[in-house]
Amino acid sequence: AQSVTQPDIHITVSEGASLELRCNYSYGATPYLFWYVQSPGQGLQLLLKYFSGDTLVQGIKGFEAEFKRSQSSFNLRKPSVHWSDAAEYFCAVGVDTGGFKTIFGAGTRLFVKA
Amino acid sequence: SQTIHQWPATLVQPVGSPLSLECTVEGTSNPNLYWYRQAAGRGLQLLFYSVGIGQISSEVPQNLSASRPQDRQFILSSKKLLLSDSGFYLCAWSRGQRSGYTFGSGTRLTVV
Numbered sequence: 643a644q645s646v647t648q649p650d651i652h653i654t655v656s657e658g659a660s661l662e663l664r665c666n667y668s669y670g671a672t673p674y675l676f677w678y679v680q681s682p683g684q685g686l687q688l689l690l691k692y693f694s695g696d697t698l699v700q701g702i703k704g705f706e707a708e709f710k711r712s713q714s715s716f717n718l719r720k721p722s723v724h725w726s727d728a729a730e731y732f733c734a735v736g737v738d739t740g741g742f743k744t745i746f747g748a749g750t751r752l753f754v755k756a
Numbered sequence: 757s758q759t760i761h762q763w764p765a766t767l768v769q770p771v772g773s774p775l776s777l778e779c780t781v782e783g784t785s786n787p788n789l790y791w792y793r794q795a796a797g798r799g800l801q802l803l804f805y806s807v808g809i810g811q812i813s814s815e816v817p818q819n820l821s822a823s824r825p826q827d828r829q830f831i832l833s834s835k836k837l838l839l840s841d842s843g844f845y846l847c848a849w850s851r852g853q854r855s856g857y858t859f860g861s862g863t864r865l866t867v868v
Contacts, residue, residue, distance in 0.1 A: 650861045674854060676856050676857075678856075678857075678859075683862070683864070684861060684862065685762075685846055685848075685859035685860050685861045685862050686779075686800075686846070686857070686859045687859070688850075688858070689858040689859065690767075691854070691856050693853070693854050732799065732800070736853040736856075737851055737853075742788050742807070742850065742852055742853050743790075743802060743805060743815075744802075744853075744856075745788075745802075745856060746799045746800040747799060748798060748799040749798075751800050
């Protein structure tokens with residue numbers, strides 16, 4: 643069965659430090675992979691996506707993610723975190739079962755300290 | 757440009773009362789539409805999705821239902837709410853798997 647695992651429930655980083663959020667997926671075929679960000683009380687916003695080609699993808703707000711097929715991972719990174727990046731981040735995998743469903747991980751809450 | 761509207765933003769309903777949440781998309785045609793629920797501190801659970809008018813697929817058996825009476829309108833309903841229906845409900849649309857989802861701003865439902 644398809645699944646997405648985000649091992650870290652929450653992470654705290656200092657402003658200006660680098661960030662890496664982990665994501666592992668389980669899917670038999672070539673996955674469509676996504677990262678979304680959610681501010682409190684808001685909907686989710688798409689940060690970036692991967693479905694083929696270069697395994698390092700760039701997204702909005704200075705984020706990037708790297709697809710590693712051998713590790714079934716799609717980790718999100720940012721070189722220098724800003725206080726406004728504090729939010730919840732969701733990794734997701736798109737599955738084509740005739741209905742184009744997306745399965746989300748449980749999310750990682752990012753806290754940024756001054 | 758495409759926009760998605762979801763309302764109401766917040767809702768407090770007594771147990772046993774009916775529910776109707778509405779979602780509309782503008783600026784596109786024949787979108788794939790989705791209803792997700794997010795419980796406090798948890799991930800997103802897919803409730804329903806639709807690939808066309810009148811076509812509804814249910815992911816989780818429960819006392820909720822969905823309808824798509826028009827191409828860009830998606831409605832989430834219940835005849836009798838339960839306490840366990842409380843949560844944050846999100847509507848989303850997509851063009852297909854490669855495009856990802858665009859989410860509405862959500863409805864916070866509290867059943868009391």
